[in-house]
Amino acid sequence: MTESKFGNHYYILKTTSKHERTVADNIREAIENNMTDVVVTAVVVPEDIKGYVFVESPEEHARIEELVESIAHARIVLKNETSLEEIKHFLVPKPAVSGIDEGTIVELIAGPFKGEKAVVKRVDHTKEEITVELYESIVPIPITIRGDNVRVIDRNQD
Secondary structure: OOEOOOOOEEEEEEEOOOOHHHHHHHHHHHHHOOOOOOOOOEEEOOOOOOOEEEEEEOOOHHHHHHHHHOOOOEEEEOOOOEOHHHHHHHHOOOOOOOOOOOOOEEEEOOOOOOOOEEEEEEEEOOOOEEEEEEOOOOOOOEEEEEHHHEEEEEOOOO
16 A cells, blocks of 8 residues: 555546546546545646546545546546655656757747747757747748747657
8 A cells, every 4th residue: 555644545547538637627526516525635637648647535445436436537446556756757847848859840839820830940948948930931030939839740850
């Protein structure tokens, strides 16, 4: 049994794919509306893992299973608990520019150039900004934008 210094256990719930956020919202709603007496101290929906939600609770495994039965799109509680150490890396947000390098082709998803394709010319990891040049621009004008305002299209550009 994996228990924190606060007496909490860490469980992994299997969910219907692409309904992880829904399961987390349904757990919150069930607790807020007193639809369950199961105590949950935290719910984490990691972006990197599809179909799973982490739950922190002082409750025993059987009680979390009771909760899962009442939550739409929640399937099962994995048999073995996990530890905070094993899930800690999911709690640290990734930089907005991670995975973006010079030469990467991106699509702008916000701002006045939304929908335009561009080539990354420079990446500033400290400010989490990138400088791009629009693909179809006659005169190449460098535009500096936040890394979370783009969607990577192709990483293989040289």
